[in-house]
Amino acid sequence: xxxxxxxxxxxxxxxxxxxxxxxxxxxxxxxxxxxxxxxxxxxxxxxxxxxxxxxxxxxxxxxxxxxxxxxxxxxxxxxxxxxxxxxxxxxxxxxxxxxxxxxxxxxxxxxxxxxxxxxxxxxxxxxxxxxxxxxxxxxxxxxxxxxxxxxxxxxxxxxxxxxxxxxxxxxxxxxxxxxxxxxxxxxxxxxxxxxxxxxxxxxxxxxxxxxxxxxxxxxxxxxxxxxxxxxxxxxxxxxxxxxxxxxxxxxxxxxxxxxxxxxxxxxxxxxxxxxxxxxxxxxxxxxxxxxxxxxxxxxxxxxxxxxxxxxxxxxxxxxxx
Numbered sequence: 001x002x003x004x005x006x007x008x009x010x011x012x013x014x015x016x017x018x019x020x021x022x023x024x025x026x027x028x029x030x031x032x033x034x035x036x037x038x039x040x041x042x043x044x045x046x047x048x049x050x051x052x053x054x055x056x057x058x059x060x061x062x063x064x065x066x067x068x069x070x071x072x073x074x075x076x077x078x079x080x081x082x083x084x085x086x087x088x089x090x091x092x093x094x095x096x097x098x099x100x101x102x103x104x105x106x107x108x109x110x111x112x113x114x115x116x117x118x119x120x121x122x123x124x125x126x127x128x129x130x131x132x133x134x135x136x137x138x139x140x141x142x143x144x145x146x147x148x149x150x151x152x153x154x155x156x157x158x159x160x161x162x163x164x165x166x167x168x169x170x171x172x173x174x175x176x177x178x179x180x181x182x183x184x185x186x187x188x189x190x191x192x193x194x195x196x197x198x199x200x201x202x203x204x205x206x207x208x209x210x211x212x213x214x215x216x217x218x219x220x221x222x223x224x225x226x227x228x229x230x231x232x233x234x235x236x237x238x239x240x241x242x243x244x245x246x247x248x249x250x251x252x253x254x255x256x257x258x259x260x261x262x263x264x265x266x267x268x269x270x271x272x273x274x275x276x277x278x279x280x281x282x283x284x285x286x287x288x289x290x291x292x293x294x295x296x297x298x299x300x301x302x303x304x305x306x307x308x309x310x311x312x313x314x315x316x317x318x319x320x321x
Contacts, residue, residue, distance in 0.1 A: 010288030011037045014296060036123060036130045041286045041298065044135040052143055053251035054150030057212050058162050058307055059273035064106065066281045066303065072103045073308055075167060104305045106281065107157050109145055113138040114297035135286070138300045142284050146304050150278045151253040159306025162212070162276075163253055163265060167309040168317045171197040171268075175320040177220040184224035184235045191221075191239050194268035194316055195246070202313040206270040210247050213266040214254040217321055221248075247271075269315035276315070279305040 011034045064071045113134035115123075123130050148154075153161035160166065173190035176182050191211070198208045213221075221236040228238060236248065246268075256262040269275070282303035289296045309315065 014289045014291050037289050037296070037298070040130050040132050040135050043132050044139050044286065045284075052147035053249060053253070054147035054162065055278070056249055057210070057251065057267075057271070058150045059271065059277045061273055061277040061279050062281055062283075064279050064281045064305075068106055068281060070103050070105045071279065071305070072101055073310060074101055075310055075312060102308070104279070104308055105158060106279065106303055106305050107159075108282070108301060108303045109142060110299060110301040111138050111141050112297050112299045114292070114295040117294050117296075120296060135298070138298075139284050142300060142302050146278075146280065146302065149304060149306060151251065152259060153306050157306075161307050162267070163260065165307055165309050167312040168267065168315050169197075169201065169312060171316045171318050173318040173321060175318065177217050177224075177321050182220075182224075184226040187220065187224060187235045188226050188238055190318060190321065191235070191268070192242075194266070194318055195243060197316040198268060198270065198314065201316070202311075206275070206311070206314040207245075208243070208268045208270055209245055210249060210271040211266065211268050212249050212251060212254065213321065214256075214264045215250045215252060216255060217264055217266060218248060218250040263320045266318045266321045267315060268318075272314070275311045276307060276309045278307050 115130055115134075119130065122128070149159055149161060151161045152163055153159040153165075171194050173193055174182065174186040175190065177187050177190075194211075195208050198206050218236075221239075222234050224235050225232045226235055226238050233241075240246070254265055256264045280303070282301065284300065284302050287299040287301065289298050291297075
């Protein structure tokens with residue numbers, strides 16, 4: 001395997017500062033450990049983290065600059081309609097985009113990982129790589145927190161998530177999809193009602209392309225059948241035949257829990273960054289290593305907002321499915 005030759009000058013300075021404890025006398029000895037730290041950090045950046053459904057359901061935006069502490073946006077509601085006019089008409093109807101301004105805070109988050117001096121002495125003496133597991137765990141923890149914010153927000157910081165945003169309208173449905181008494185036809189009727197709700201409330205401006213629901217409710221769609229012209233097929237197969245452009249994303253956060261009053265929800269919406277997003281101006285970042293007591297520590301940081309819903313008419317939620 002080709003030897004990793006890049007290094008961060010700040011990492012090298014930190015290693016040389018701890019040289020007496022690491023048993024390093026010459027700079028070329030310190031270069032090995034600086035390159036090892038850089039190698040680990042580069043591997044962590046390259047790591048493909050397992051799918052986190054919050055960032056699948058909510059588009060990510062990076063438009064806000066990293067230094068910002070908040071940003072202001074408008075929620076839009078297109079109103080008005082055209083009419084036929086005469087040659088001398090002066091009463092043309094106004095067609096406007098109305099809405100209200102909302103301000104979302106941006107909050108930094110972080111964690112850290114490190115290597116003891118013994119671990120670094122061993123790597124230096126044996127010429128072996130430093131373990132990557134600690135760095136992967138640090139990245140995973142930050143990704144999971146951002147995913148949680150995307151799904152359920154964070155009440156302490158005033159963040160709303162995808163599942164509890166106040167701008168989500170609600171469609172009345174039969175619900176109770178996992179109940180053995182609930183038929184496949186009733187579930188299909190619920191899905192059609194949700195799809196129609198988005199198109200009707202937006203006057204066909206928005207077309208749903210995503211259905212978000214709990215894994216157990218997904219199973220109900222696959223398991224229960226409808227009879228269409230004498231042919232039996234699953235609820236989901238029938239719905240996909242009608243609307244093939246709708247994708248299904250299952251998330252455990254939509255299962256019944258104390259947080260949602262033991263009521264599972266489903267959301268039908270047009271997934272587009274112009275309709276809703278979570279702002280992540282600073283994705284996962286690893287800072288240069290620092291000597292702290294008997295460790296070399298790498299701080300990891302990120303920055304995000306809660307979920308912003310710009311066009312509420314592009315979504316609808318069904319509660320109690």
